[in-house]
Amino acid sequence: MALASSTLSAPHSNPKAARSDEDLAPGDIAVGVVIGRASEYFDFFVFGIASVLVFPQVFFPFADRLTGTLYAFLIFALAFVVRPVGTLIGMSIQRHFGRSTKLTAALFLLGCSTVGMGLLPGYAEAGSAAIWALALCRVGQGLALGGSWDGLPSLLALNAPPHRRGWYAMLGQLGAPLGFIVASSVFLYVFSSLAPADFLSWGWRFPFYTAFAINVVALFARLRLVVTHEYEKRMEEHELDPANLRELLPAQGHHIVVGAFAALASYALFHLVTVFPLSWIALYGDQGIEDFMKMELLGAFFGAAAMPMSGLIADKIGRRSYLGTLAVAIGVFALFAPVMLGGGKPGQAAFILVGFVLLGLSYGQAAGSVTSNFLPHFRYTGAALTADMAWLLGAAFAPVVALFLSSRFGLVSLSLYLLSGVVGTLMALRVNKKLQAAAVVQD
Template sequence: MMSSVDQINTEPSSRTMESDAREQTTGHGHGPVAAGEIAIGVVIGRASEYFDFFVYGLASVLVFPALFFPFVDTLTGTLYSFTIFAAAFITRPFGTALFMGIQKRWGRGTKLTLALFLLGTATAGIAFLPTYESQGALSIILLIVFRSLQGVAFGGSWDGLPSLLALNAPKERRGWYAMLGQLGAPVGFLVASALFLFLHSTLAVEDFLGWGWRYPFFVAFAINVVALFARLRLVLTEEYTKLLEEGELEPIPVREMLAGQGYNLFIGAFAALASYALFHIVTIFPLSWITLTATQSINEVLVIQVIGAFVAMAGTIVSGVIADRIGRRTTLTALALLIAIFACFAPVLLHGSTTGQDAFILIGFALLGLSYGQSSGTVTANFSSRFRYTGAALTSDLAWLLGAAFAPLVALGLSMEFGLVAVSLYLLSGAAGTILALWINRKLKPLTLRRH
């Protein structure tokens, strides 16, 4: 969902150099690559997908404990909601594998249309769910089903545009163009959190829980339709089809990919671990913690998170400039260290005053933007050309599963039991995973280049 193939190594691979050479010629019958146009398609597509996921994440705190788990206390209900929240990240790799097969048989357009229709339908379907009060356990089962379908669809929505963007970006600005593929996350969160803020602040509690919360899930379907046409406009044209084929950005069986270069999946996933571990710790967890401890009002937290989304957008943009100047590996290593330092202060900030909690959110969003802007696809250039398309998609799936899927559940559950030091340990483990993976990638770099 989101992966952007960019060269982390300071030297380009032979495949990348060949791609650069193709940019200088019209021998394939098409003009120069419009990287900016590809970037627009990537940002629109990723923003729509993230909107769906963040709408669900915010509802997991604000709505689902009361409506689907009224038979337990609020903390337990929130933990149950976060358990179902993780279901989409578990099913996402299966969606990637399923839709790779669909693309191979029926084409990229069919695959993307089915995936986004399923994503929009699953998200909108949640808006029609009955509550536990009216249907009992059936309502929870349906919630699990729709959430799992979101993950399947999200895995199937990989269109190769981020890979195409990175392969055709100017060599000296690869960090900048890699960042563009990541902007969809803060944009999606901004729209989702602003919409929930508007509804929660203008409606009475009974109206918000009765019908207001359903509105963002309806909106998701319309957004996905717009995103679908924006992306199909690119991936179905003759020019971009040729570019995808020239870059050998075509699906292969997942089993073959795992057998051939499966080790790169794990290196790539762990290289992004610090950023992905931070992702839901600053977007979803603070809202749940502050809501349960009643140290601020929900509306106050949502306002800070809307501001934080803007901070993350700025950080993402800045990351492109930094990466092009000092290199991606250096940028990611430095950010992992900064996240580790931030982790040490997390308990003090979250357990302190309103100012401290707001500082945790805003600093966290700044670090998230800087790190996430360069985190996705950090080592997918290690994949040989045949494995790159499928490898990039599965690397992203695995990174989300390992780093972000269970973050709200683990952080909230352990924090309530053992204190906020659990948040520190979670983020420190992510930072350690990133630093180790980048070190391993550097050691394997000469072998990778020789294989290419």
Template sequence: MSGQTVDSSQLQAKPTPQANNISAHHHGSSHVDPGDIAIGVVIGRASEYFDFFVYAIASVLVFPSVFFPFEDKLTGTLYSFVIFSFAFLARPLGTVLMMRVQRQFGREVKLTIALFMMGISTAGIAFLPIYERIGFTAVILLALLRIGQGIALGGSWDGLPSLLALSAPENKRGWYAMIGQLGAPVGFIIAAGVFAYLLHNLSQDDFLTWGWRYPFYVAFAINVVALFSRLRLVATNEYSRMLEEQALQPVSTSEMVSSQGYNILVGALAALASYALFHVVTVFPLSWISLYSQRSVDEFLAVQMLGGAMAAFGVFTSGLIADRFGRRNTLGTLAVLIAIFSGFVPMLMNGGDSGQTIFILVGFLLLGLSYGQAAGAVTANFKQKFRYTGAALTSDLAWLVGAAFAPLIALGLSAHFGLEYVSLYLLSGALGSLAALSLNRALEIRD
């Protein structure tokens, strides 16, 4: 789910003899150009983020009522956010397990298993009986299906963003890095739009009885489309040859951690500001509005959809800015801006409809600008043989450290101690990013 940078010496690396043999053997195979790779990256990431946000929105609007009716709405939402975090905890496990599958059976088998697991887990939630029918078993099944989503997401890493980044001209690395990140705002806009439509056209009883299940059916259908779109690329001989030439193959996790553990840790922390902001402007404000505001939820989702468009614009713009000023400078500057923005959280969220709208639009814009370059920010530091696995594990750790518990922490702190603590949470993420970037001197040299 992350883009990567690459230094010019690696772009000029010569194919190995093995790669030359593969190239000669498949000389007549169909060509895969960067445009096809870019389309595959955007489709794949948009489908993953659609699944992601369908579950996230349901965690606020649905699950507290249908799976935790024995608790008040705040406690039910906090419980929903606990289960929400399970996917991020399971994701590194999915990466490790599916990398082993790939080494034994090939990337087509791995990707097919992962995306079918994602589809089954997502559709399973759509058919899941609620608490009133089967009691606490419903909560256990929801947790297991959420873990299934996390394992599947970890296993769905296909190497397309890495391959796209390695195809980048030296002066276009930021532009190529942002392409995969467009999936986040696209997936959010579609998911929020589906829920906003259902809320606007259904009664509350109908929505909680059957309407909420519809987005999960849609998510399953989108997964099928994404599966065939990505397999169309992954299964080609040309794609396999390009991965071989760039040494984009999985390595064992033990070797990866022992040799490149420092780069994984610094890479994850460098993106901390962006990943913390990710849920503070998407999931957390929706839960706050649902609990403490008289504002219409479908209207607020429409505002967030506009924010998603701002984020998409920010992602595009981040590529131009990074190519002009350098990725490290871009990430550092955005971390400072996020730190400044964190100080306005209480004033804006308590500022009525206009203040909340400003919070969403400005927050989403900052998110797009930072997230466009955040994922995989220091994967250029990996030795070439470790890039494929390193990019996946760095992304897993960044999501786990920066985003997994963000809705739970932000809502819990704000509900019990005040919105000022959300400011402190965001500020800590920004400071973490600045500290990691200051350690990552190699990134400065490469930029």
């Protein structure tokens, strides 16, 4: 796969080579983005589902089910805490050894960390050492995800036609519902096919083993793109190389903060319609886990279908206006969330389906909404750190905070949590508008 082809000696010998960079680049880059992101999301969703169905019994049997799930969610958050560190380490590797070496090391670490979780003994066999090993593997996932930043989303946005940037921005986010669909399907199959004792003994390990094969496929798909001369040339043209943090932060560090908060509503919603509802149903629901997981799968398909719509609409009204509108819609959803999630099967189905549609519409445009604010030579690093901070602020602790508060004070806490994300997004978009206006005046 290549971004473009150059045939100086025989310009007409290959019809594909005769096509321009603009014709080839967006589609080729999009394939790498979707495959790469889907594999990463698969690894993370496998951990999230296991945090509800497996880890409380296997790694925290000494605690009650609620407390064990909260412990598992705390370990779940570790990956997002260390992700910025992984980004900086990865960029250091890239400076010294190249982009392909960094990507190979990161995805190898991601696959090994995920598979390693499936090999761990439980608390009954290893005691607290099993918990520390699980946390270490989770840290490995987070470092790997930060290190796997390849700049493809930024390059995709820059090479997309101006009137279709919302559409191409959506393609990178499409990996989220795809990863969730595959992870949930594998877990649902294993969970429904085995007796509870067999599932907790060995069946739960199978989805973690599957991750390695998926990561190998994703690695080759992405390397096939990033090692090409055309890709490197495009990256150099747009100055998409690691920037010195000591130069970036004083000059444009505020754009990282604004960008992270601009996506806050969508990122907060992300785990509150994927991981948290499963924990609530497992602990307090009156319907079976299998039925609810099937409903979540259906919701993920709805979310995947909504993402292309986000690209079409955003290209018509503008991405920032679109994000503000969706933030308000998420706020309305937050007001009714307690009634739906606490309203039995019909209400829970409505919560999942509506929630996933809103997630698809909002998350499809959440990443990189202010990436263009960065100067060209800061854009590669700035975009990566903005995404890291958005995950940390919006999504990392969402399951544990929502479950803890809801178990103590009721599902109204879920509304307040989501509304705080909505307020953060609207304020950040307003600040960003003022920053852009000030920049225009200075120019």
